[in-house]
Amino acid sequence: MTLKVIQWATGSVGREAVDCILDHPDLELVGCWVHSPEKAGKDVGEVLGIAPTGVITTTSVDEICAIDADAVMYSPLVANPKHVSALLRSGKNVVTPVGWFYPDAEQTRRMNEACEAGGVSLHGTGMDPGAITEVFPLIMSAMSKNVTFVRGEEISDIRGYGSPDVVRDLMMFGGTPQEAVGGPMLDLLDNGYRQSVTMITDALGLPRAAVRIERLLETAVATEPIDSPIGTIAPGHVAGQRFYWDAYVGDHKVARVGVTWLMGEENLDPPWDFGPDGERFDIEVRGTPDTVFSVSSWHPDTNDEGLDRNLGIVATAAHCVNAIPVVVAAAPGLRTSRDLPMITGKAHPTLLAAAGRG
Numbered sequence: 001m002t003l004k005v006i007q008w009a010t011g012s013v014g015r016e017a018v019d020c021i022l023d024h025p026d027l028e029l030v031g032c033w034v035h036s037p038e039k040a041g042k043d044v045g046e047v048l049g050i051a052p053t054g055v056i057t058t059t060s061v062d063e064i065c066a067i068d069a070d071a072v073m074y075s076p077l078v079a080n081p082k083h084v085s086a087l088l089r090s091g092k093n094v095v096t097p098v099g100w101f102y103p104d105a106e107q108t109r110r111m112n113e114a115c116e117a118g119g120v121s122l123h124g125t126g127m128d129p130g131a132i133t134e135v136f137p138l139i140m141s142a143m144s145k146n147v148t149f150v151r152g153e154e155i156s157d158i159r160g161y162g163s164p165d166v167v168r169d170l171m172m173f174g175g176t177p178q179e180a181v182g183g184p185m186l187d188l189l190d191n192g193y194r195q196s197v198t199m200i201t202d203a204l205g206l207p208r209a210a211v212r213i214e215r216l217l218e219t220a221v222a223t224e225p226i227d228s229p230i231g232t233i234a235p236g237h238v239a240g241q242r243f244y245w246d247a248y249v250g251d252h253k254v255a256r257v258g259v260t261w262l263m264g265e266e267n268l269d270p271p272w273d274f275g276p277d278g279e280r281f282d283i284e285v286r287g288t289p290d291t292v293f294s295v296s297s298w299h300p301d302t303n304d305e306g307l308d309r310n311l312g313i314v315a316t317a318a319h320c321v322n323a324i325p326v327v328v329a330a331a332p333g334l335r336t337s338r339d340l341p342m343i344t345g346k347a348h349p350t351l352l353a354a355a356g357r358g
């Protein structure tokens with residue numbers, strides 16, 4: 001049975017999600033919400049510069065809620081719980097990379113009410129938060145006994161991320177260190193990474209009362225002007241950031257999730273770099289035995305390539321879209337990665353066609 005899916009927002013993640021939905025054998029695109037009025041009333045294909053889809057965009061939440069659909073892939077710039085609630089109450093399952101990965105009891109209660117009202121489920125996942133900071137480390141932890149430390153971390157050149165609004169206005173690159181520290185990113189990431197690190201310590205069986213979470217934001221500034229997709233970063237302004245959420249039991253660090261974003265490796269103070277292994281996502285489980293690996297194939301070879309199509313963003317969109325059939329099949333309620341069965345990708349359309357699924 002084909003599931004009817006609405007795409008909410010057509011930014012970097014949204015455009016890749018549309019691509020994933022169109023190629024998915026069990027999904028059909030039936031609606032699309034756009035933020036900018038100039039994108040409204042057009043075929044999604046026209047907005048994204050791809051072949052016509054027959055689906056017309058709208059800025060109206062009411063129109064989206066009125067569409068007969070099974071699920072919404074919700075990927076706006078920032079989460080609006082009222083919109084998500086309305087989607088759930090209108091009977092649409094929601095998957096999203098912008099929150100609800102492993103929320104606290106109060107957030108869960110509120111969203112469970114909306115899920116129950118609509119008879120549907122809500123699932124937050126993506127790359128990180130998501131696969132790198134929760135799913136991969138926890139799957140690998142199953143291969144060890146006596147786990148002592150778990151880590152999921154991104155190390156990236158942020159010049160290859162084609163969302164200038166996010167890089168400039170949320171991450172505050174190009175601002176002063178004080179602006180970055182006081183900016184929205186720490187709290188926005190806190191909403192995700194704190195949930196990831198809590199999922200890890202819960203899964204390891206550590207009582208929450210015994211776990212202390214410390215968060216850390218460090219900045220590096222440009223020592224010379226640095227060219228970037230958001231303009232030139234002036235000396236003394238932020239060109240590198242590290243965000244960590246560390247979980248401790250007593251003095252023992254038991255988990256770390258976080259990210260290092262740099263505007264390249266030159267002219268930074270402190271002189272941070274990507275390390276000998278370059279840009280990557282690290283997964284580390286210390287136990288008996290250890291498991292340590294890095295994913296480097298999600299990073300572009302060049303920043304221009306990343307701006308054109310960032311494979312980490314493709315991975316984020318794919319993880320959400322591939323989750324839709326599993327989320328639709330789940331019992332109503334907020335469903336985290338710990339609740340759901342295995343999520344998988346689907347074969348390439350040419351293989352599906354060759355196998356008789358045209």
Ligand SMILES: NC(=O)c1ccc[n+]([C@@H]2O[C@H](COP(=O)([O-])OP(=O)(O)OC[C@H]3O[C@@H](n4cnc5c(N)ncnc54)[C@H](OP(=O)(O)O)[C@@H]3O)[C@@H](O)[C@H]2O)c1
Pocket residue numbers: 009010011012013014034035036039075076077078079097098125126127128129130162163164165166313316
């Ligand atoms: N969990 C993960 O692994 C993961 C990975 C990557 C991104 N994300 C998150 O996913 C979200 C989308 O990322 P992105 O890379 O697609 O960002 P983006 O390229 O900047 O796209 C943001 C989208 O939101 C729309 N928008 C702008 N202002 C808005 C507002 N005030 N209210 C609602 N929508 C608004 C934009 O509309 P217009 O196009 O009309 O301007 C655009 O479609 C971000 O919150 C990001 O942090 C999560």
